[in-house]
Amino acid sequence: MALPDYEAWAILEAVARLGSFTAAADELGLSKPTISKAISRLELSLGTVLFHRTSRKISLSTAGQALLPHAQQIAHVGEAAMEAARDTTHLLKGQVRLAAPLSYGLSHLAPVIADFMCAYPEITVDLQLNDAQVDLVEEGFDCAIRIADLPDSSLRVIQLRNVEVYFIAAPAYITRMSEPRTPGELADHDCFLYSNTQSSEVWHITGPDGQTVNVRPKRRFQSNNGDVMLPALIAGRGIGYLPDFLCQNALDAGSLINILPGWRMGDISLNIVMPPSRLRPARVDALVNFLKVNLR
Numbered sequence: 001m002a003l004p005d006y007e008a009w010a011i012l013e014a015v016a017r018l019g020s021f022t023a024a025a026d027e028l029g030l031s032k033p034t035i036s037k038a039i040s041r042l043e044l045s046l047g048t049v050l051f052h053r054t055s056r057k058i059s060l061s062t063a064g065q066a067l068l069p070h071a072q073q074i075a076h077v078g079e080a081a082m083e084a085a086r087d088t089t090h091l092l093k094g095q096v097r098l099a100a101p102l103s104y105g106l107s108h109l110a111p112v113i114a115d116f117m118c119a120y121p122e123i124t125v126d127l128q129l130n131d132a133q134v135d136l137v138e139e140g141f142d143c144a145i146r147i148a149d150l151p152d153s154s155l156r157v158i159q160l161r162n163v164e165v166y167f168i169a170a171p172a173y174i175t176r177m178s179e180p181r182t183p184g185e186l187a188d189h190d191c192f193l194y195s196n197t198q199s200s201e202v203w204h205i206t207g208p209d210g211q212t213v214n215v216r217p218k219r220r221f222q223s224n225n226g227d228v229m230l231p232a233l234i235a236g237r238g239i240g241y242l243p244d245f246l247c248q249n250a251l252d253a254g255s256l257i258n259i260l261p262g263w264r265m266g267d268i269s270l271n272i273v274m275p276p277s278r279l280r281p282a283r284v285d286a287l288v289n290f291l292k293v294n295l296r
Helices: 006-018 021-028 032-046 062-084 102-119 171-177 183-188 227-234 244-253 282-295
Strands: 051-053 058-060 094-100 123-129 143-148 156-163 165-169 190-194 203-206 212-215 218-223 240-243 257-259 268-274
Touching (some): 006 032, 006 062, 094 102, 102 123, 102 143, 102 244, 123 282, 143 282, 165 244, 171 257, 183 212, 190 227, 190 240, 227 240, 240 244, 268 282
Parallel strands (some): 094 123, 094 143
Antiparallel strands (some): 051 058, 143 268, 156 268, 165 257, 203 212
16 A cells, blocks of 8 residues: 655645645745646546646635645644654744634733734734634644533643633613523523524523523524623623623623522633644644643
């Protein structure tokens, strides 16, 4: 059995990422004919076309799109293996791609990234903020911040801390509408729903004794971002369920109060997640270790 053509797979990743054979040749320090021959060699061995070529541009074929995550993983692991075999002090350079939720990224992650850039001036950071969950391997991310109860998967996970989540409302709302004493009463209140969860339409709420109550809240406002709910909640327009990093300041100031204490919709934590491979470029390890220290 012939060995896989690792060079050709790595070249596939570079061509797909950069969008041209010429750019890939420049980045990899190879000639354009070498790049072209490697892609042709891989297409021949796989029995499929990887790129559609015209005189003006190239684009991945359907087969190329399906195989690209494998090429990305091969290139990533190969780079990490090379770095692991050498003194890594001079390898703290290049780009790290990081994904994070929007609100947490703005409020907590941005200052840490600024400090990281001061500590590692030759590492560049591509930070993408999005409340939707990204596919690390397919979209080419080195790591991500996730705030959730993570399901079992092949991803590598570092748990940083537990995140407290509270049912909250403004004193003015409680004065006007009364405070719900049981989760079932939420069905009669104006509720703010976070739509980036599978159970946004039905709240599965568990009490301190382990009892679970299923409630279909009366929706007053819905968003895929928790931060935008705060002004309306503080103005007394309804009841929300938000994590500590969004609402703790308002709770401390008394502009929001914690209602239904002891009741929650599952446990969530702050996590760093990474692709499955144990090998990572030194610059990625530098960022991960920095986040571990500064986000806990």
